[in-house]
Amino acid sequence: MTFDSRIGPTGREDDLTNALRALYAPPSDEGYWSDLAQRIMARISNEDEIDTWWQPFARLARVGVLAAGVALTIASIALTREQASASIPSLAYETVADTPRTSLLQIAIEPDVNAEREATLRYVMAP
Amino acid sequence: MQPALRVHTTNDVLELPAESADRARERERDLVLSAQEGDHSAFAALVRLHERRAYAVARSIAATHEDAEDAVQEGFLHAYRALDRFRPEQAFGAWLHRIVANAALDIGRRRKVRDADSLPENVALPMRDPASDDELRRRLVSGLGELSQRQRSVIVLHDVEGFTHGEIGSMLGIPEGTARSDLHHARAALRRLLADLWSER
Numbered sequence: 001m002t003f004d005s006r007i008g009p010t011g012r013e014d015d016l017t018n019a020l021r022a023l024y025a026p027p028s029d030e031g032y033w034s035d036l037a038q039r040i041m042a043r044i045s046n047e048d049e050i051d052t053w054w055q056p057f058a059r060l061a062r063v064g065v066l067a068a069g070v071a072l073t074i075a076s077i078a079l080t081r082e083q084a085s086a087s088i089p090s091l092a093y094e095t096v097a098d099t100p101r102t103s104l105l106q107i108a109i110e111p112d113v114n115a116e117r118e119a120t121l122r123y124v125m126a127p
Numbered sequence: 128m129q130p131a132l133r134v135h136t137t138n139d140v141l142e143l144p145a146e147s148a149d150r151a152r153e154r155e156r157d158l159v160l161s162a163q164e165g166d167h168s169a170f171a172a173l174v175r176l177h178e179r180r181a182y183a184v185a186r187s188i189a190a191t192h193e194d195a196e197d198a199v200q201e202g203f204l205h206a207y208r209a210l211d212r213f214r215p216e217q218a219f220g221a222w223l224h225r226i227v228a229n230a231a232l233d234i235g236r237r238r239k240v241r242d243a244d245s246l247p248e249n250v251a252l253p254m255r256d257p258a259s260d261d262e263l264r265r266r267l268v269s270g271l272g273e274l275s276q277r278q279r280s281v282i283v284l285h286d287v288e289g290f291t292h293g294e295i296g297s298m299l300g301i302p303e304g305t306a307r308s309d310l311h312h313a314r315a316a317l318r319r320l321l322a323d324l325w326s327e328r
Contacts, residue, residue, distance in 0.1 A: 016317055017286045019267050024287050026182050027192075036182075036196065037174045040203045044170065047204065 159215050162207075170210075174203055177220060180288075181227045184298060187283035188231035188276070190238060198234050202227030221297065228298040235276065263324060270320035277301070278313040285310050 027033070155176065161169035178199060185198035205226050206213075213222055271279050280299060284290045285306075292310070296303040 016314065016321070019263055019321075020283060020287050023264060023267055023271075024183075024186055024283050026179060026186065033175070033178055036199065037171065037178055040174050040178070040200050041167070041171050043200060043204055044207050045167070047207075 155219055156215050159210075159213065159219055163210050163213070163215075170207060173219065177223055178203075180220060181223060183288045184224045184227050184284065185231040187280045187288065188228060188299075189234060194234050194238065195231065198227055198231035201230040201234070205230060221294065224294075224298050232299075263321070266321055266324055267317070270317045273320065274313050274316060275309075278309045278316075281306050281309040282313040282317070286314070 155173070158169045158172050158176075162173060181199045181202055182195055185195040185202065186192070189195040189198055202223065206223050209226070213219070274282070277299065281295055284295045284298070285292070290298070292303045292306045295301075295306040295310075299306070301309075
């Protein structure tokens with residue numbers, strides 16, 4: 001650390017520096033500094049106490065978060081599997097339902113219009 | 128051997144001889160190591176050792192004595208929380224000053240937002256007996272109000288507290304050259320604004 005000896009508390013004094021020093025002079029009362037140090041240490045102790053109080057809960061919270069994470073993972077895996085197994089029959093049904101009917105199947109399930117006509121004709125022409 | 132150490136008493140700065148400075152640094156290092164191991168009394172000793180200088184840094188940035196005091200408290204609290212990240216071979220003071228400067232800048236920004244409508248300019252008002260006000264003080268406060276916050280901080284840190292340009296740059300997060308240029312402009316502006324007052328004397 002170097003010190004600029006031209007200006008500053010131990011350097012050349014001038015009117016501007018003097019005026020600034022007077023304006024920004026720190027409290028001169030020694031009691032003020034003891035009090036400030038005490039307040040700082042009180043805040044630090046307070047913070048430490050909060051940390052101490054919170055520490056077991058923080059550990060529990062960490063365990064809780066971990067457990068929740070594991071449960072969420074298991075649940076999502078189970079859900080994925082369930083969805084996968086549920087989708088197999090529906091996929092099979094959809095496959096069957098959406099399959100274009102072949103001509104043989106069409107013949108089998110649709111009434112044969114020509115055969116009916118022939119039967120009617122045979123009936124009419126029959127003696 | 129490192130250069131002599133500056134020690135700040137209530138209203139003065141003492142420059143310790145190099146040997147004493149080495150001993151002081153050694154003692155400070157021991158205190159830091161003890162504080163890092165959880166010794167509260169060691170950290171309390173560091174607070175007592177550095178609070179005046181920390182206040183001076185905060186005061187050069189903050190608008191009021193109360194804000195500076197808050198910044199000092201916040202700064203020490205941040206330093207305590209970050210103590211395990213501090214490397215003992217660093218200068219504790221320089222590290223602390225950066226933290227305090229940041230705390231003061233944060234408080235300043237929060238105040239600026241809060242007081243945007245109510246206060247036209249947060250000129251640094253010293254903690255002084257109003258009865259001791261005089262023309263120079265009034266004009267100086269007014270002159271400081273015409274500087275940017277950074278220029279004000281730079282001139283106070285340099286001319287009042289004796290920090291070097293490099294130290295100021297490091298504290299305020301600006302290049303050393305910028306600190307130098309800010310100081311030049313701030314001093315020129317204040318001299319110009321107060322010239323007639325001094326010529327009358």
